[in-house]
Amino acid sequence: MSTSEVEQLTARIAEVASHALRDATTMPPDVYTSESLLALELQRIFAAEWICVGRVEEISDSGDYFTIDVAGEPLIVVRSGGQVRVFPNVCRHKWGRLAEGSGNVGRIVCPYHAWTYSLDGELIRTRYMDGAEGFCPADHNLPEVRSAVWAGFIYVNLDDAAPPLEQCRAELQGRIGNYHMEDMRRICGAEEIWSTNWKLLVENFTDFYHVFHTHRDTIDRYTPTEMIDLQDGGAGYSFGTARVIKDAMPESPFEPHHPDLDASQREAFAMIGVFPAQMLALAPDRVFYMCLEPLGVDKVRTKWGVACYDHDIDAETANGIEALYQQLNGEDRPRVEGIQKGVRSRFAGQGRLSAYENMNWEFTRYLSRRLSG
Structure with missing residues (x-):
């Protein structure tokens, strides 16, 4: 069309x-x-709005994770200590998919070349990169994707300029907040x-x-x-x-x-x-x-x-x-x-x-x- x-x-x-x-x-x-029209919806809605991806109980323990796509972007949702974090489900080396489905991990390890990230997204291990002049692991940490929790639900937003989730849900919170x-x-x-x-x-x-x-x-x-x-x-x-x-x-x-x-x-x-x-x-x-x-x-x-x-x-x-x-x-x-x-x-x-x-x-x-x- x-x-x-x-x-x-x-x-x-x-x-x-x-x-x-x-x-x-x-x-x-x-x-x-x-x-x-679907392409326009993905651009103007799913890549710009707060998108619900699940409940916090799905990742109740540190290291629990699940994967999801939002507007075509593969993401990994993980609990790091007491915090919900969302990262691209894409290795910073050669774009391998870091995880599939759901589970529990101590670290995020790329299945292709074993680049290893902490649950905070820090690149903590790479093998056989000594010959790469000027290579700095800190330059290759996983970027964190905006996320927030409302009423026990986890939301993701790909647009850094979007209003905070709390602001977007304020009116609805006023009607149903007492459901907790x-x-x-x-x-x-x-x-x-x-x-x-x-x-x-x-x-x-x-x-x-x-x-x-x-x-x-x-x-x-x-x-x-x-x-x-x-x-x-x-x-x-x-x-x-x-x-x-x-x-x-x-x-x-x-x-x-x-x-x-x-x-x-x-x-x-x-x-x-x-x-x-x-x-x-x-x-x-x-x-x-x-x-x-x-x-x-x-x-x-x-x-x-x-x-x-x-x-x-x-x-x-x-x-x-x-x-x-x-x-x-x-x-x-x-x-x-x-x-x-x-x-x-x-x-x-x-x-x-x-x-x-x-x-x-x-x-x-x-x-x-x-x-x-």
Whole structure:
């Protein structure tokens, strides 16, 4: 797609975003299939915004690490003592990938020529470099990538000029800070690759409209559509709540909750889209989350998990909660993968939005702000 075609597509997104919710439509189908638009998204969104890459519990001990790509940049996220650090997953010698997957190490050793780095990124050992005149190991330390932690989640930002994470999350913190998600602990989760555009998965997670039918056997049992409270989002996020019927699913208790929650929060869950690519379903006792990494126009890596306050949760309850969210994902996945096929149809057009898709409308407005100009 040419530059002029990308400009036309971003103009169409802006046109959709200009409408009030009562007149809102979906974005054009081409938004979910354009390679050039994805390149622009990676540049203006994923390489410039705070991107959630996981939970701190994934690297609880010194030397724990996991690898991730952000906007095409391979990164290694590691705990060094009591601090979370993020480095390029690229050796400073000849660009070898330093690590794969996750694990625990005392040092970071390149598998190609064994250049060795401390957990602070310092180059501490090189063999057979004596003949390299003027070689100074200190000039070849791993550069640290900006990272920060909010509410127990780890974020990365490739843009040194971006505002601090604390500033970006200040408004949302004011609404949900008393949940204290930093006190929760991850009890289950997985990484999966879904055959759909990343934006479709964001929209699906934050779409109250599909719950009554797609999830009629799971979450609609305790959060029926009639109990949804449509609310406005804010700077960098969308937001909505739904009251819960606590005794509707004995396999999924909503206790214990944090004592700082107010009466309404103890009886509801909040659905939150943390732009660009993190989603939260925040219940009184737990959070179900997804962090997304685009792998192509029709492929996305989703890192999902559930964290809760109960650090001594028994195996039966934990297994029941995991089974619930496995089932939930199993209900969603064929729908969004089917939509990805549908957007390529010659008959695909722009559909009208329900009022219960207001969080999708706010996501469109966010995309317009980031991609236009």
